[in-house]
Every structure is written in C-alpha cells, then in structure tokens.
Amino acid sequence: xxxxxxxxxxxxxxxxxxxxxxxxxxxxxxxxxxxxxxxxxxxxxxxxxxxxxxxxxxxxxxxxxxxxxxxxxxxxxxxxxxxxxxxxxxxxxxxxxxxxxxxxxxxxxxxxxxxxxxxxxxxxxxxxxxxxxxxxxxxxxxxxxxxxxxxxxx
Amino acid sequence: xxxxxxxxxxxxxxxxxxxxxxxxxxxxxxxxxxxxxxxxxxxxxxxxxxxxxxxxxxxxxxxxxxxxxxxxxxxxxxxxxxxxxxxxxxxxxxxxxxxxxxxxxxxxxxxxxxxxxxxxxxxxxxxxxxxxxxxxxxxxxxxxxxxxxxxxxxxxxxxxxxxxxxxxxxxxxxxxxxxxxxxxxxxxxxxxxxxxxxxxxxxxxxxxxxxxxxxxxxxxxxxxxxxxxxxxxxxxxxxxxxxxxxxxxxxxxxxxxxxxxxxxxxxxxxxxxxxxxxxxxxxxxxxxxxxxxxxxxxxxxxxxxxxxxxxxxxxxxxxxxxxxx
Numbered sequence: 001x002x003x004x005x006x007x008x009x010x011x012x013x014x015x016x017x018x019x020x021x022x023x024x025x026x027x028x029x030x031x032x033x034x035x036x037x038x039x040x041x042x043x044x045x046x047x048x049x050x051x052x053x054x055x056x057x058x059x060x061x062x063x064x065x066x067x068x069x070x071x072x073x074x075x076x077x078x079x080x081x082x083x084x085x086x087x088x089x090x091x092x093x094x095x096x097x098x099x100x101x102x103x104x105x106x107x108x109x110x111x112x113x114x115x116x117x118x119x120x121x122x123x124x125x126x127x128x129x130x131x132x133x134x135x136x137x138x139x140x141x142x143x144x145x146x147x148x149x150x151x152x153x154x
Numbered sequence: 155x156x157x158x159x160x161x162x163x164x165x166x167x168x169x170x171x172x173x174x175x176x177x178x179x180x181x182x183x184x185x186x187x188x189x190x191x192x193x194x195x196x197x198x199x200x201x202x203x204x205x206x207x208x209x210x211x212x213x214x215x216x217x218x219x220x221x222x223x224x225x226x227x228x229x230x231x232x233x234x235x236x237x238x239x240x241x242x243x244x245x246x247x248x249x250x251x252x253x254x255x256x257x258x259x260x261x262x263x264x265x266x267x268x269x270x271x272x273x274x275x276x277x278x279x280x281x282x283x284x285x286x287x288x289x290x291x292x293x294x295x296x297x298x299x300x301x302x303x304x305x306x307x308x309x310x311x312x313x314x315x316x317x318x319x320x321x322x323x324x325x326x327x328x329x330x331x332x333x334x335x336x337x338x339x340x341x342x343x344x345x346x347x348x349x350x351x352x353x354x355x356x357x358x359x360x361x362x363x364x365x366x367x368x369x370x371x372x373x374x375x376x377x378x379x380x381x382x383x384x385x386x387x388x389x390x391x392x393x394x395x396x397x398x399x400x401x402x403x404x405x406x407x408x409x410x411x412x413x414x415x416x417x418x419x420x421x422x423x424x425x426x427x428x429x430x431x432x433x434x435x436x437x438x439x440x441x442x443x444x445x446x447x448x449x450x451x452x453x454x455x456x457x458x459x460x461x462x463x464x465x466x467x468x469x470x471x472x473x474x475x476x477x478x479x
Contacts, residue, residue, distance in 0.1 A: 038293040040315035041344070044241060059291060059321050060440065067447040071454040078458025083466065101455070108448045111441060113285040113406055116299045119308060123295030130293070 024076050028140075030069035035133055037062035070104055077101065096136040103129040191362050192378060198284075198303035199359070200384040200409040203277060204391065207373045210264045210275030215253050217370030218262040218279075221355060225309070226250070226259050227348050229332030234341035241346060244329045255430030258330035258350040262367055265431065267424035269416040276425070277367065277375065278432055279352040280305060280326045281401060281408035287440040288318035288327060297327075297349075303381065303409045304354040311335055314347030323405050323440055324432035327351045381409060388413055406439035 037056050042048045048057030055061050077097060086094055103125055110117045110125070117125065192199070229247050236243070246252070250259040262279040286305045289297040296312040299305050307318065307327060313336045318327045327349040336345025355365035363369065368376040377384065385402065388411045392399050400418045401411040414421060422434040439445075 038291070038317075040293075040317045040320070045238065046240075059317060060443065063291060064443045064447060067444050067451050071447065071450040074451060074454035075458035075461075078455035078460075079462040080458075081455075082459035082462035105452060108451050111285070111290045112445055112448055113441075116301065119295075119298035119300065119306070122289070122298045123308070123311065126293065126295030 020076065020079075024073070027069050027073040027076060030065060031073060032133075032137060034062045034066035034069060038066065067108070070108075074101060092139060093136075096132055096139065099132040100129065100136065103132065192359055192364055193362065193380075195380060196301060198301075198381040198409065199354075199378060200282075200303065200381040200411060201365075201368070201376050201378045202384045202388045202411045202413065203376050205274050205276055205375070205412055205414045206397070208264075208275040208277065208375045209373055210266055210273075211372060212253070212264055213370045213372055214277050214367035214376075215260070215262050215264060217366040218352070219253070219260065221358075221366035222261060222353075227309075227330040227333035227350065229330055229347070230337065231332060233332040234337065236346065237342050243331045244347065245331055246328070247330065247332075255428075256326060256328050256351070256432070257430060258328045258348075261328075261350065261352045263430075265425050267421055267426075269420045269424050272416060274414060274416060274421060276412065276414075276421070276434070278324075279367075279410075280354075281324060281404070281410040282352075282354060283405050284407040284409060285405075285439070285441050285445075287321040287323075287405070290441055291321050292318055300356070302359065304356060304359075306353045306356070307349050307351060309334065309348050309350075312348045313339070313345035314349055315345060316349060318349055321440060323437040325429070326432060328430060384411065400434060404437040406441065 033056070036042075038059070040059075042053075042056040048054050080088065089097065106117075106125055107129060109115055110122065227247070229245065231247075233243050233245070244258075246257040246259055249257065253260050253263055255263055256278070262277060265276040265278050267274055267276075282303055282305050284303065286297070286299055288307075289299045289305055292298075294311065294313055294315070295308075297305065297307045297318050312334055314329050314331070314334055316327070316329050319325050319329070328351065329347050329349055331347040334345070334348035336347065339345065355363075355367075358365055358369075364378055368378055377387065379387075388399055388402070391397065391413055397413045397415055398417050399411060399413055401408040412418075418434050418436070425431075425434055427433040
C-alpha cells in the first residue's frame with residue numbers, strides 16, 4: 001500500500017509513456033550520481049580512479065551536470081503535472097520531489113551573483129535538500145526490493 | 155632606510171621587524187591607520203590594498219595570529235584512523251609558527267616577488283569573493299557569505315572535506331585534521347577535520363573597528379569600507395597614479411582589491427606558488443557555467459507545463475478536425 005502511495009500510477013502504458021518514464025529515470029539517475037558527487041567522496045573512495053569515471057571527482061563538472069539533469073527532471077515534472085495532475089505521481093513521491101525541487105531551486109537562486117542567504121538559512125537549505133534526496137533514494141530502493149520480493153513470491 | 159635592504163639579504167625586513175618586536179609595537183608608527191573607524195552600515199564591505207606601500211614587515215600577519223589565536227583548532231591526538239588509506243592527515247598543530255604560507259594557524263601571509271627591479275610584497279588571505287564557490291558549493295552548508303560580503307566557514311559544523319579548497323581559485327582554506335564535528339560522526343569514514351581561513355574579524359567589524367591586520371599595518375596599506383567607495387577609490391588611484399588592479403573581475407568579482415605598481419601578469423609569473431601559496435593569475439568566474447545553466451533549471455518546469463498544454467491543445471484540435479471531417 002505504501003508502495004502504491006509512492007509510485008501512484010507510475011507505470012508506462014504506451015510507447016510515448018515508456019519514453020517519458022525512461023527520460024525520468026535517466027534524469028533521476030544523473031541527479032543522484034551528480035548529487036552524491038557534490039560530497040567529496042568519489043575521490044576518497046577510488047571511484048574517480050576507475051577508467052572513465054574521473055569526471056565524478058570533478059566538482060565543477062558534476063555541479064553543471066546536476067543543473068542540466070535538474071532542468072531535464074523539472075521539465076518532465078512540469079509536463080507530468082500539467083498533463084496528468086499531481087495525483088498521478090503518488091503522494092510520497094510528489095512530496096519528496098516537491099521538497100527537492102523547492103530546496104534545489106532556492107539553492108540555484110542563491111548561487112546567482114548578488115543573491116545570498118544568511119549562513120543559517122544556507123545550512124538549513126543544504127541539510128533539507130540532502131535529507132529529501134536521501135529519503136527519495138531510500139524510498140526508491142525500498143520500492144525496488146519490495147517489487148523484487150513480490151515477483152519472487154509469485 | 156629599511157626600504158633599502160636587499161630583498162635577497164638573509165635577514166629580511168620582516169625578520170628585522172620581528173626581531174625588534176616592531177610587529178607588536180606598530181601602534182607607535184606614524185603612518186598607521188589606527189584611527190580609522192568602520193561605519194556599521196550593513197553594506198557589502200571591500201578592502202583595498204595599495205601594494206606600493208607594503209614593506210613586508212609582517213605586522214598584519216602577527217596581528218592576525220594574535221587576534222585569532224583563540225580560534226585556532228586544537229586537535230585531539232592520536233587522530234582517528236581514517237579509511238581508505240589514501241586519506242591523508244593534514245596536521246599543522248606542531249608547525250604553528252609557520253608564517254610563510256597559509257596554514258590552519260596562519261590565515262594571512264606575505265608573498266614577495268621582484269619584478270622590473272622592484273620588490274613587491276603582497277599580503278595574501280581569503281579574497282572574500284562576491285559569489286564565492288566555496289560557500290555556494292559546500293555540500294554541508296558550513297561555508298556562507300555574510301550580508302557584509304565576508305565569506306566565513308562555520309567551525310562548529312565543518313567536516314573538513316576540503317571541497318572549499320578544491321573549488322577556490324586560490325585554494326585558500328586550510329585543513330587541520332583531528333578537530334571538529336566529524337570526530338562525533340564517522341571519523342574513520344567521512345570528513346577529515348576543519349577548514350580554516352580569514353573571517354575578516356567579524357567581532358571587530360561589528361563594533362565599528364577595522365580587522366586586526368588593517369589596524370596593525372604601520373604603512374596604511376589597507377583601506378576598508380563600503381564596496382562602491384572602495385572600488386571608486388581603487389580605480390581613481392590606478393588612473394591617477396598609474397598601477398594595475400587585481401580582484402575587481404577575478405572569479406566574478408572579489409571584495410579584496412590589490413593595486414600594484416607592476417602588472418599582475420609579471421607578478422603572477424614571479425611569485426612562488428604551491429600549497430598554501432596562492433597565485434595571482436587572472437581567474438574566470440568559477441560559478442559561471444552553473445549560473446548560465448541556472449535559468450534553464452528555473453524555467454524548465456514552466457517549459458514542461460507549457461509543452462504539455464500545447465500538446466493537449468493540439469490533440470483536442472486534431473480530434474475536432476477528425477469529427478468535423
């Protein structure tokens with residue numbers, strides 16, 4: 001039930017739907033990787049040493065990638081909300097995506113020249129964005145495992 | 155007379171000043187800007203350094219160390235074992251006296267270079283960028299830009315990941331292992347201490363006083379005030395007396411403006427650079443690429459919604475035409 005609340009009717013029912021779902025998953029994956037890359041861990045844990053993965057240790061590249069993937073996901077989100085309404089996303093996903101989009105958007109604004117947040121607001125914004133991303137990641141993983149265990153039971 | 159000492163002499167002017175205790179006694183010298191007061195306006199503040207005045211005495215460095223001594227990290231030893239092996243301890247706690255580069259215990263140092271037969275001394279510390287990548291990109295919200303333009307790192311929450319140093323065009327913040335919040339979280343797996351750098355003496359500024367380095371300077375090298383006034387002053391001096399400016403455009407603009415009697419290209423080539431010793435090359439805006447993408451991020455949901463509505467309208471029109479035809 002919790003699974004359904006998060007996923008809603010998040011299933012592709014047509015070719016166009018499959019493309020849109022693939023677009024969402026690709027953007028979400030790029031956001032997840034480039035988001036994690038904002039923490040100084042890919043170099044520390046040798047990921048950036050793997051041939052072809054050096055970019056994960058480049059903070060400025062992954063930051064630009066995070067913006068590009070965010071633009072793609074927000075485009076998808078805007079399309080989805082206008083075309084099928086908020087309910088189609090499922091309450092859990094809508095809440096977490098909304099929180100991520102709002103805190104991310106505020107962060108993008110505060111990164112512009114001439115815009116500054118107070119140190120406390122900047123800290124709370126970062127922590128909320130990080131917390132929402134982790135919650136979405138955990139929920140997505142839980143959903144995958146849940147679906148797998150149900151498939152196995154069948 | 156002091157100005158005629160050979161810069162290559164074994165005892166530099168700075169060593170001499172230190173030996174004579176003049177760094178601390180600089181208050182007695184006539185040229186100092188001790189009387190200057192800083193109006194508390196809440197506006198963005200900038201500093202202007204006229205390098206033609208700097209004699210490299212180090213009074214500013216000493217004053218900074220005295221002012222901030224109580225804020226220096228006091229690491230706990232032995233340091234926690236960190237994984238993986240490549241995570242290196244950065245420990246300056248036994249080398250606190252080093253003042254020839256930036257360290258966690260030395261937030262300001264004097265860089266010197268001989269160019270065109272002139273010796274130029276450059277007090278180096280955080281540039282306090284107008285759009286600081288260290289603050290914008292800190293994933294933990296530990297670095298931030300204050301309303302007065304000061305860029306500061308919150309020592310209470312900094313985990314010492316050193317991303318701020320990686321994204322800073324001058325690699326200013328310096329790490330001390332074994333201190334800070336990471337010790338209470340997962341010290342073996344994440345974090346590595348606290349990052350340290352100039353914080354522009356906010357307690358003094360709040361009282362209308364100049365930062366310690368400015369007040370201690372016997373030559374009146376530095377001026378601090380509202381950015382617009384400081385920029386106008388710097389430009390006017392460069393125009394009227396000749397000279398070259400650095401910091402106005404660097405990294406999208408900083409709140410530290412240097413006026414040099416020799417071109418910065420030459421200074422950049424002449425100064426010794428390396429860890430803790432920042433360069434003086436022209437620096438592009440680190441946040442430039444991301445900020446060019448920012449508008450795409452902010453407008454994307456609207457574009458998506460508009461696309462869906464147009465697509466829906468087109469479908470409806472198609473259906474109508476089908477039923478009419």
